[in-house]
Amino acid sequence: MAEQTHIRAAAPEPSARPDAAVVRDALGVGVAVGLSGFAFGVTSAGSGLTLLQTCALSLLVFTGASQFALVGALAAGGNPLMAAAGAFFLGVRNAFYGLRLSQLLRLPRAVRPLAAHWVIDETSAVALAQPDRRAARLGFTVTGLSLYVLWNLTTLLGALGAAALGDPGAWGLDAAGPAVFLALLAPMLRTTAERATAGLAVVLALVCHPLLPAGVPVLVAALAAPVVLALHGRRTGRGDSARGGAVSERAAGDHKEGER
Structure with missing residues (x-):
């Protein structure tokens, strides 16, 4: 008991970050990603959506990867239902972010429905990087507010200027949103299983792209997660069984030596 008390007392507590540092990081993410809303506005208008439809997507959906997937x-001439299904599937990840953030932020019940609209990749990344709840709340709020305002403003500007810019593909704007999403996602792939899932998803999408209608390859790529999880679980189970067998053999050997 004394050793446990000593260990707990010696464990360093996470130091609180200054508010200015949290705000600086949150604004950096919000501004950098928010400016890519211009690319979405141009791409959406170039795909045939009206100004009202384009702005409504940013105001109500507000998750860049899903918006780019839809437009x-x-x-590409895909079926609207399949396009919406692919966008919806990409947006489901935000529900899992919400499960973790609800425990971390513990916001008042009255503001939770509004905060849920800001649960996206960027706000989750900034909040989860903070050492304590107060800093996490500040980072989440500043990132969400700055990104929401800028994303919708630049979406409007992009949609209005789409006619003057012409083909978004000629400027590479149609790839700007996915590139930002991948840049945010790449540093989060730390384990072998996560990298394997991402790699398999890319392979499935590339293989299916010329074979299946637009929007469907995204759904097929999602199969990478259960496949890798199943293989990883089977490998882990075999490793545990092997370790358990080795322990049993050593225990049996020790028992025989004791009898001697």
Whole structure:
């Protein structure tokens, strides 16, 4: 008991970050990603959506990868239902972010529905990087507010200027949103299983792209997660069984030596 008390007392507590540092990081993410809303506005207008539809997507959906997936599938001539299904599937990840953030932030019940609209990749990354709840709340709020305002403003500007810019593909704007999403996702792939899932998803999407209608390859790529999880679980189970067998053999050997 004394050793446990000593260990707990010696464990260093996470130091609180200054508010200025949290705000600086949150604004950096919010501004950098928010400016890519211009690319979405241009791409959406170029795919045939009206100004009202484009702005409504940013105001109500507000998750960049899903928005780009939807307008990209529509621009490629995909079925609207399949395009919406692909966008919806990409947006489901935010529900899992919400499960973790609800425990971390513990916001008042009255503001939770509003905060849920800001649960996206960027706000989750900034909040989860903070050492304590107060800093996490501040980072989440500043990132969400700055990104929401800028994303919708630049979406409007992009949609209004789409006619003057012409084909978004000629400027590479149709790839700006996915590139930002991948840049945020790449540092989060730390384990072998996570890298394997991402790699298999890329392979499935590339293979299916010329074979299946627009929007469907995204759904097929999602199969990478259960496949890798199943293989990883089977490998882990075999490793545990092997370790358990080795322990049993050593225990049996020790028992025989004791009898001697």
